[in-house]
Amino acid sequence: MSSRNAFKLPEAVRTKSRFRNAIGKYRLNRTGDCIACGKCVEICPYGVHVMRRGRLVANHHLCVGADCPEPCHAACPVQALTLRRNPDFDAMGDFRWTPDLLASTWHMAEFSEMPPNHLEYKIGGSAGGFDKLRIKFPPVKKGDKSLLEADDDPDMGVELNRRGDNAHKIRIEVPFYGGGMSYGSVSITTMLSRIKAAATLGTFCCTGEGGYPDELKPYDDHVITQVATGLFGVREETIQRVKIVEFKYAQGAKPGLGGHLLGDKVTPGVARMREAVVGYPLFSPFPFHSVYSVEDHKKHVDWIKAMNPKALVSVKVSTPTDVDMVAVGSYYAGAHIIHLDGSYGGTGAAPDIAKKNIAMPIEYALPKVHRFLEEEGVRDKITVIASGGVRTPHDVAKTIALGADGVCTGTADLVALECIRCHNCESGRGCARGIATTDPELIKLMDLDWGTQRVINMFLAWRKELIRILKRLGMKSLKELVGRTDCLVHLDYMRKSRF
Ligand code: SF4
């Protein structure tokens, strides 16, 4: 992780849906008139139709519908095929995670590529924030691909220790790492899939606040252990094992509320890890009652440094209006990373009323923090990581242009594992996809190798798309994009700008 050339990124491997009928935008209906002539298999450019033991089956989720250049239903000699929009598709998701964004993330997790144009993969439907921002590319002559064809890929690495102290020098090879999701809020398979993928990609993944299960030990060098108000599973030994320790002061999805794990998720394994009682709900209070000033915060940071002098300290905060002061205070307290968590992040367990109404969206908080750190003269001494609704590689580019060095993801990883955003995460048997569950039966729905590869594939696709974006901007490294708000345009001001 220390030099650009020493690390080799993993290969993408096609990893199909684990469900027999993956959800797609369209559905094809084949009537009994079909004579199994194989014409549809022959002409479909997307491999939707497959002949299996003399029977025709369809991978509906691969169909591009009206965008198809060779529609099978028009070519069928006996008109046995009809195409329609899939009502299940339209019932999924919400304004931020639209059905198109869910399906396009599944496509990236399956193929490690951007989806075909029938899916909108760059923005959601919230009509605000990232969805109202566009990247402003310099004008090029029609057909001129010279920028995209530039030989060298831009440098995508991010240095995490910019203080120049004696702590680990860590460089991650992709500008993202996995945000905390605790043992108990998600299954051990989900947790391990994200952490194994992070290790393979040369980055990190955070444990969240539910303790440090033994299964994570082989990946210690890629784990960020979290210290949150509940102090569940926090041990000297776990702090000494890792290279990065994160203090979670608040979470953008529910600032001021702390955490709440419903009793039906507190299984014997979860209870053991958190030293709690099986079946009883668990709260992590808000705030840390030991911290009311920068000096108190410094005591926390010093505590970690006393136990593990080489560890990098990350400070996760939500985005109140004075978040810029908080960031500067964290720098002076000795933190290496300030992790800003805006509203709109969180799994389906975070209450909507909190997600949408308390913290500042990350799109507003970031430029404020970036500028304040610059004015204080310490911007290049601290790493700024942002999270809270980062869904796509285009969101990553926008986040960095707004002032972050890198991003932290959470929900996108779950979507790669085929989350449908049904918002049932808090309930023990609620997750029909076996992702946010501690139920022994539901956990079996997902295989670890499958989950790991899906997350790897999605992030490799993100990286490829980010490289394309940087090349189109004529940039040689991701660092050049940090704080370049001039590379963005807000749709409300679009008429006034020319691009
Ligand atoms: S409409 Fe086109 S993409 Fe869809 S299944 Fe038929 S041939 Fe394939």
Ligand code: SF4
């Ligand atoms: S599919 Fe599972 S992880 Fe996704 S929102 Fe529903 S309950 Fe949560």
